[in-house]
Amino acid sequence: MLQYSDAAIIGGGVVGSAIARELSRYDLSIAVIEENPDVVCEASGRNSAVVHGGFAYDRGSLKARFCVEGNRLMDELSQELGFRFIRCGKVLVGNTDEDLKQLERTISQGLDNGATGLELIDGQRLHELVPAVTGSFAMLSRNSGIMDPFLFTINLAENAAMNGARYFLSHKVISISRRNGRYIIHTPSDDFSVKWVFNAAGKGAKAISDMLGITGYNVIGSKGNYLVLDKRLGPLLPMPVYPVPSNTYMGIHVTPTVDGNVTVGPDAVNTDDFSYYGVPADRMEYLRESASALWPHIDRKDVIRTFSGILSKWVDRNGVIQDFRIEVRDDIAPCAVNLIGIESPGLTAAVPIACYAISLMAKREDLRLKDDFNPIHYTAKRFADMSEEEREKAIASDSHYGSLVCSCEKVTEAEIIRAIHNPLGVHTMTGIKYRTRAMMGNCQAGFCQMRIESLLEKELGLRAEDVRYLRGSSWVLAGKMREG
Amino acid sequence: MLMRKDAVIIGGGPAGLAAAVALHKLGVRDIVILERESQLGGILRQCIHDGFGLQRFGCSLSGPEYASIFIEEVRRLGIEYHTDATVVSLSAAREIEAVTPEGILCYHARAVVLTMGCRERSRGSVMIPGERPSGVFTAGSAQAYMNIYNRMPGHEAVILGSGDIGLIMARRLTLEGAHVNAVFEIQDHPNGLERNIVQCLEDYGIPLYLRHTVTDIHGNSRLEGVTVSKVDEHSRPIAGTEKFYPCDTLILSVGLRPDTELLLDAGIELDPRTHGASVDEHLMTSAAGIFSSGNVLHVHDLVDYVSLESEQLASSVSRYLSKGFSSDRALKVRCGRGIGSTVPQKVSSGDGFTLSLRFDAVMENVVVKVSQDGRDILKKRMRKANPAEMVRLDIGSGATACSGDLEVSVE
Numbered sequence: 062m063l064q065y066s067d068a069a070i071i072g073g074g075v076v077g078s079a080i081a082r083e084l085s086r087y088d089l090s091i092a093v094i095e096e097n098p099d100v101v102c103e104a105s106g107r108n109s110a111v112v113h114g115g116f117a118y119d120r121g122s123l124k125a126r127f128c129v130e131g132n133r134l135m136d137e138l139s140q141e142l143g144f145r146f147i148r149c150g151k152v153l154v155g156n157t158d159e160d161l162k163q164l165e166r167t168i169s170q171g172l173d174n175g176a177t178g179l180e181l182i183d184g185q186r187l188h189e190l191v192p193a194v195t196g197s198f199a200m201l202s203r204n205s206g207i208m209d210p211f212l213f214t215i216n217l218a219e220n221a222a223m224n225g226a227r228y229f230l231s232h233k234v235i236s237i238s239r240r241n242g243r244y245i246i247h248t249p250s251d252d253f254s255v256k257w258v259f260n261a262a263g264k265g266a267k268a269i270s271d272m273l274g275i276t277g278y279n280v281i282g283s284k285g286n287y288l289v290l291d292k293r294l295g296p297l298l299p300m301p302v303y304p305v306p307s308n309t310y311m312g313i314h315v316t317p318t319v320d321g322n323v324t325v326g327p328d329a330v331n332t333d334d335f336s337y338y339g340v341p342a343d344r345m346e347y348l349r350e351s352a353s354a355l356w357p358h359i360d361r362k363d364v365i366r367t368f369s370g371i372l373s374k375w376v377d378r379n380g381v382i383q384d385f386r387i388e389v390r391d392d393i394a395p396c397a398v399n400l401i402g403i404e405s406p407g408l409t410a411a412v413p414i415a416c417y418a419i420s421l422m423a424k425r426e427d428l429r430l431k432d433d434f435n436p437i438h439y440t441a442k443r444f445a446d447m448s449e450e451e452r453e454k455a456i457a458s459d460s461h462y463g464s465l466v467c468s469c470e471k472v473t474e475a476e477i478i479r480a481i482h483n484p485l486g487v488h489t490m491t492g493i494k495y496r497t498r499a500m501m502g503n504c505q506a507g508f509c510q511m512r513i514e515s516l517l518e519k520e521l522g523l524r525a526e527d528v529r530y531l532r533g534s535s536w537v538l539a540g541k542m543r544e545g
Numbered sequence: 546m547l548m549r550k551d552a553v554i555i556g557g558g559p560a561g562l563a564a565a566v567a568l569h570k571l572g573v574r575d576i577v578i579l580e581r582e583s584q585l586g587g588i589l590r591q592c593i594h595d596g597f598g599l600q601r602f603g604c605s606l607s608g609p610e611y612a613s614i615f616i617e618e619v620r621r622l623g624i625e626y627h628t629d630a631t632v633v634s635l636s637a638a639r640e641i642e643a644v645t646p647e648g649i650l651c652y653h654a655r656a657v658v659l660t661m662g663c664r665e666r667s668r669g670s671v672m673i674p675g676e677r678p679s680g681v682f683t684a685g686s687a688q689a690y691m692n693i694y695n696r697m698p699g700h701e702a703v704i705l706g707s708g709d710i711g712l713i714m715a716r717r718l719t720l721e722g723a724h725v726n727a728v729f730e731i732q733d734h735p736n737g738l739e740r741n742i743v744q745c746l747e748d749y750g751i752p753l754y755l756r757h758t759v760t761d762i763h764g765n766s767r768l769e770g771v772t773v774s775k776v777d778e779h780s781r782p783i784a785g786t787e788k789f790y791p792c793d794t795l796i797l798s799v800g801l802r803p804d805t806e807l808l809l810d811a812g813i814e815l816d817p818r819t820h821g822a823s824v825d826e827h828l829m830t831s832a833a834g835i836f837s838s839g840n841v842l843h844v845h846d847l848v849d850y851v852s853l854e855s856e857q858l859a860s861s862v863s864r865y866l867s868k869g870f871s872s873d874r875a876l877k878v879r880c881g882r883g884i885g886s887t888v889p890q891k892v893s894s895g896d897g898f899t900l901s902l903r904f905d906a907v908m909e910n911v912v913v914k915v916s917q918d919g920r921d922i923l924k925k926r927m928r929k930a931n932p933a934e935m936v937r938l939d940i941g942s943g944a945t946a947c948s949g950d951l952e953v954s955v956e
Contacts, residue, residue, distance in 0.1 A: 530679030
């Protein structure tokens with residue numbers, strides 16, 4: 062089917078969804094074209110979930126500018142969109158004179174970038190802030206924080222959808238042509254006729270850029286592997302602990318999550334396979350050893366999961382990593398906003414990146430604000446976070462609240478059912494997981510997955526063999542064993 | 546509303562049911578069982594194979610049959626129970642909050658019985674490398690899909706780990722038309738019972754490879770295959786021995802762990818060997834009045850012993866409620882040579898008790914010895930020591946002295 066809209070955003074990850082949400086402030090019809098069945102399948106859901114301070118990026122770079130802006134915006138975004146953000150601070154821990162000099166340089170760069178709340182602290186203060194950390198001194202960044210990367214992205218997308226943006230999931234762009242001043246974007250199921258295109262395809266951005274005729278970008282993958290530790294460890298780590306950074310790499314760090322787990326990683330391995338997320342055995346051991354030099358509580362017995370993410374870095378001929386590139390090439394591809402090399406700190410910077418991308422469009426197109434844009438994404442309080450009184454009330458209003466499906470994370474049937482009927486129409490097992498935390502606990506879905514799978518069948522009228530796990534043909538079950 | 550009870554039993558599987566029935570028979574009637582599933586019976590409900598009850602009833606029962614004996618007894622005696630009731634918090638002061646579709650149940654109990662059973666170790670917890678496609682199941686999850694939910698996990702399976710549930714699932718999948726390639730076990734001995742090796746693998750021509758493990762998982766949507774490698778004596782994969790097995794289903798039977806989330810919330814001391822609570826000979830945990838038995842205390846080989854242990858727990862609880870214990874000693878039970886773990890881990894009185902133990906390796910012609918300060922309390926000769934099987938020794942009343950830690954070892 063041919064779909065008409067004023068603008069199409071290719072890629073529904075955190076940057077694409079931030080563009081969709083910010084663009085939905087205007088009187089425009091918007092289509093978001095996403096190749097995966099959900100919006101957090103790639104880098105947006107596969108990262109450290111740290112809200113960065115902005116000190117680690119070159120002076121004058123877009124990375125520095127948008128990171129600092131994104132960091133400042135995060136409280137407001139968290140309020141509006143209802144995802145968890147904790148401004149817990151973070152420390153970069155050093156031991157040598159060279160480390161000290163590097164941290165001083167980092168602070169000076171950060172101050173020039175407009176970052177605030179940066180200071181050197183001595184060992185005593187460091188150990189007050191993070192007991193058991195190994196290090197003689199540190200740089201403290203008070204304004205750094207941690208967030209829920211799944212709900213940040215999902216709620217941006219849902220808020221965009223609520224404000225009129227249409228999401229086309231499982232739509233992989235295969236080619237783009239230009240006819241009569243409009244782009245025709247081809248996918249195997251639908252074609253899209255649009256005036257404006259935003260290339261927010263992340264790992265696929267180079268391919269989309271090529272389709273738009275903007276060629277010559279060299280994008281490499283940098284894969285980072287992570288370990289996830291049990292929630293019992295979270296209380297021992299009040300804030301992320303990093304080593305002293307180099308110019309291009311933050312180093313393996315330990316990071317508490319907003320839900321109390323701890324992640325260990327990432328390493329950084331160059332790759333040209335952007336679809337391989339396997340975590341090799343030697344990397345797991347390497348992560349454990351490296352991070353144990355910073356923090357002593359990393360034990361194999363506490364590992365509950367591993368994962369990896371891939372950053373798409375734009376590099377020059379010499380392999381030097383470049384800044385974000387956000388451009389409209391009027392000569393080659395008018396009315397196309399091209400975003401290349403959106404890597405870390407893309408999560409922190411997503412909304413400023415989106416606003417900047419839209420400003421490039423606004424210079425060329427008369428944009429009219431809608432009067433009915435609603436920036437608020439209502440998020441129901443999690444059962445796990447409710448007081449006993451609130452729980453009583455919730456159960457009285459909907460008895461599904463009294464049926465616990467995931468006992469590790471205390472997720473109720475009411476919450477699973479609501480997640481199944483999410484506004485984006487995501488119908489995968491992991492879609493439920495990212496929205497509710499069910500299956501993220503210590504037992505890793507051992508007890509709850511069967512009930513969640515049944516609920517997907519029942520609520521959506523699916524056959525058992527049609528339930529999908531994450532992407533593509535990731536069928537969960539072969540089907541019913543017997544009829545009846 | 547806070548309700549007071551003499552005993553609240555958390556978990557309505559075989560341990561909780563046996564404890565409840567025994568408590569009732571001992572005259573402790575003000576009790577309640579809280580079960581999170583919609584039916585009593587625990588994991589036995591999905592164990593539709595037979596082999597349960599040989600020790601206790603002298604005949605081979607299926608899991609649901611074994612459970613139903615206790616469930617009927619619970620009903621007959623009129624013992625209060627709630628299904629669909631998930632306990633979400635427990636304190637050392639014995640306050641309990643349970644969530645049910647009818648509302649929240651809050652109890653203050655004089656005694657708490659922890660019988661929540663165990664959970665399976667997951668892929669993440671054993672750190673199997675590779676991608677994360679669908680089609681990787683723990684054996685118990687696959688069993689629940691098949692036996693409770695009438696759902697078929699896949700067609701072409703590989704099984705990692707020779708624990709009993711993995712062996713049972715090898716047969717179950719085969720009977721339902723799936724093809725089971727092989728079972729791989731990282732250790733040099735099978736982890737499950739001998740009878741299951743024979744009845745579930747050999748009878749169906751399913752090969753078991755010892756000292757092999759899965760070293761890579763392939764597929765970015767559904768599982769496409771696994772790489773299996775031989776391992777050396779330190780369980781490290783040997784380079785060059787990798788072999789690819791195409792499959793759409795990987796079943797993990799890589800160990801069980803007591804389900805101790807509530808214990809951790811209540812600050813109850815755990816034993817790093819059993820991963821369950823550290824208890825004394827009365828099966829009382831470090832929190833006064835909180836007792837534990839069954840698989841949440843230590844993973845058992847046979848459900849018959851789960852029932853038996855829970856009945857022993859009931860007598861302790863009954864005594865605790867009526868007159869308390871006279872603790873006159875604080876002895877540790879140490880694991881000496883050849884011993885993997887013991888229950889209890891400490892002794893606080895001269896009362897007789899059952900000492901359960903697991904060996905840490907396969908051995909032949911051994912003598913198990915319990916001693917205190919070099920004085921032998923008990924010796925037992927065994928033709929075969931198998932870590933997959935639990936050994937229970939009776940320590941008589943008055944057998945231990947007031948001071949000096951106990952040591953259990955193999956000669």
